[in-house]
Each structure stands twice: as structure tokens, then as C-alpha cells.
Amino acid sequence: MISGYWVLVPAAGIGKRMGADRPKQYLPLLGRPLLSLTLRNILTWPGVAGVVVALSDDDTYFEHLPEAGHPQVHRVTGGAERADSVLAALNFLATREAGDTPVLVHDAARPCVALEDIEALLDDDVSPSALLALPASDTVKQSRVEGGRSVVDSTLSRDSVWLAQTPQRAPLALLHSCLRRGLERGEPVTDEASALELSGHRPQLVPGRRDNLKITHPTDILLAETILRLRYAATEDKR
Ligand SMILES: Nc1ccn([C@@H]2O[C@H](COP(=O)(O)OP(=O)(O)OP(=O)(O)O)[C@@H](O)[C@H]2O)c(=O)n1
Numbered sequence: 013m014i015s016g017y018w019v020l021v022p023a024a025g026i027g028k029r030m031g032a033d034r035p036k037q038y039l040p041l042l043g044r045p046l047l048s049l050t051l052r053n054i055l056t057w058p059g060v061a062g063v064v065v066a067l068s069d070d071d072t073y074f075e076h077l078p079e080a081g082h083p084q085v086h087r088v089t090g091g092a093e094r095a096d097s098v099l100a101a102l103n104f105l106a107t108r109e110a111g112d113t114p115v116l117v118h119d120a121a122r123p124c125v126a127l128e129d130i131e132a133l134l135d136d137d138v139s140p141s142a143l144l145a146l147p148a149s150d151t152v153k154q155s156r157v158e159g160g161r162s163v164v165d166s167t168l169s170r171d172s173v174w175l176a177q178t179p180q181r182a183p184l185a186l187l188h189s190c191l192r193r194g195l196e197r198g199e200p201v202t203d204e205a206s207a208l209e210l211s212g213h214r215p216q217l218v219p220g221r222r223d224n225l226k227i228t229h230p231t232d233i234l235l236a237e238t239i240l241r242l243r244y245a246a247t248e249d250k251r
Pocket residue numbers: 021022023024025026027028029030036037066090091092093094095097098119120121122226227228
């Protein structure tokens with residue numbers, strides 16, 4: 013398993029789809045702010061060299077998190093889109109670490125990622141450019157709009173359909189150059205893998221667990237709390 017990698021955490025979003033009274037990364041899960049749970053999870057991963065969190069320039073919540081004072085946690089100001097926030101974190105890291113430094117990018121909004129998934133992504137046999145992803149297990153429909161309604165256009169083969177998750181992994185200099193290039197071209201870069209793909213790379217897909225959900229809508233809060241409650245209980249039972 014690789015070590016000495018850095019984890020970049022885009023946490024500068026506003027959570028429009030959550031529709032809460034604050035950015036979703038600060039909503040409570042089991043009584044703790046979501047971002048605190050995600051950072052606490054990350055800081056248990058084996059071999060982490062440091063964490064860079066990208067925050068909104070008007071973020072007044074982060075400084076109150078216990079992880080804000082952690083020596084391994086650094087902060088930068090994020091940007092208008094997730095990719096801009098990731099680029100800000102890469103800019104910070106590029107002045108401090110060698111270009112071959114492994115980097116993992118992990119959404120603040122994914123607190124439930126399991127250690128077994130992280131270990132799978134960090135395995136020595138995995139490509140230096142890789143991502144966790146959920147293989148489609150339902151029938152997959154392609155839609156089109158007819159008469160103002162979404163209707164089925166076709167049914168896709170699920171065998172080659174995966175839902176991208178995070179962390180997504182790549183060497184620092186490669187990700188930095190690919191992301192900069194994608195943004196300069198105005199490409200829709202919604203994850204790190206798409207930036208690499210646009211430059212001709214083919215990141216490896218590593219099967220991830222379904223419980224590594226991204227907290228996006230209100231119902232996801234309840235799902236995540238249930239996942240974490242069961243996980244903590246299972247950990248207690250092992251003691
Ligand atoms: N300008 C942005 C937008 C998003 N993110 C982060 O990227 C992650 C995944 O993005 P998403 O789930 O879309 O979060 P939001 O953009 O906050 O959600 P919404 O699209 O509903 O506003 C989140 O941790 C979010 O904080 C970020 O760092 N900078």
C-alpha cells in the first residue's frame with residue numbers, strides 16, 4: 013500500500029440541492045458537522061502525509077471544528093466550481109511537494125467512505141491514476157424529453173456503467189497539469205478523472221461500496237447517519 017500521499021478536500025460548496033440554512037458540509041450528522049466527520053475519517057487513513065481543505069472565502073464555520081487545529085490540516089480558499097477548489101489545493105501543494113507525490117481528492121460530502129475502500133485504492137497494484145466507483149447494479153436508462161416529460165430513450169448495458177465516487181487518485185504534477193488544461197479549455201470537469209481523460213489518460217476504476225454516498229439531498233443525511241451508527245456499533249462490538 014502506498015504512503016506519503018496528500019488528501020485534498022473540496023469543501024467550498026454551498027449545498028444548493030440540500031436547501032439548508034448553512035452549507036451542507038456543516039450540517040450535523042450524529043451531532044457533529046459533516047466536514048468534521050469526513051476529516052476525522054481521513055486522518056485515520058494509513059500513510060496520510062497531510063490534508064488540504066478548500067474553503068469558501070466567506071466560511072465562518074471551519075475554524076470552530078476540532079480538526080481546524082490539527083497539524084496535518086492546511087486550508088486554502090476554494091473557487092466557483094468544485095474543480096476550481098481542487099485546483100486551489102493543487103496550487104498550494106505544488107509549491108511544497110514533489111511532482112510524483114500521490115494525491116487523493118475526496119469530497120467533504122462523503123463522510124462514510126470505508127477504510128477497506130481506501131486500502132483498495134492505495135494498493136500497490138492499482139494504477140497511480142485511479143478512482144473509487146460503484147458498478148451499476150440497476151437497469152440503466154438513457155432519457156430524452158418529450159412533451160415536457162423525461163421518457164426512456166434507450167436502455168444501456170450496465171456492464172460498462174460505473175458511478176464515480178471519491179477518493180480519486182493521481183500523481184500531483186499530472187493532475188495539476190490536466191486540471192489546469194481542462195479548466196483553461198472550459199471543459200466540464202466535474203471530477204479529477206474527467207480532467208485526466210480529457211488529456212488522454214484512462215484512470216483505473218476500483219470498485220467501491222454503495223455506502224460511500226455523497227451527501228447531496230436531505231434524505232442523504234438520514235442514510236449517512238444510519239450507515240455511521242451501524243459502523244460505529246460494529247466497531248464497538250469488536251472491542
Ligand atoms: N465551488 C465548489 C463546489 C463544490 N465543492 C465541494 O465539492 C464537493 C462535491 O460537490 P457537491 O456535492 O456538488 O457539493 P455542492 O456544490 O455544495 O452541492 P450543490 O451542487 O447542491 O450546491 C462538496 O464537498 C463541495 O463542498 C467545492 O469545494 N467548491
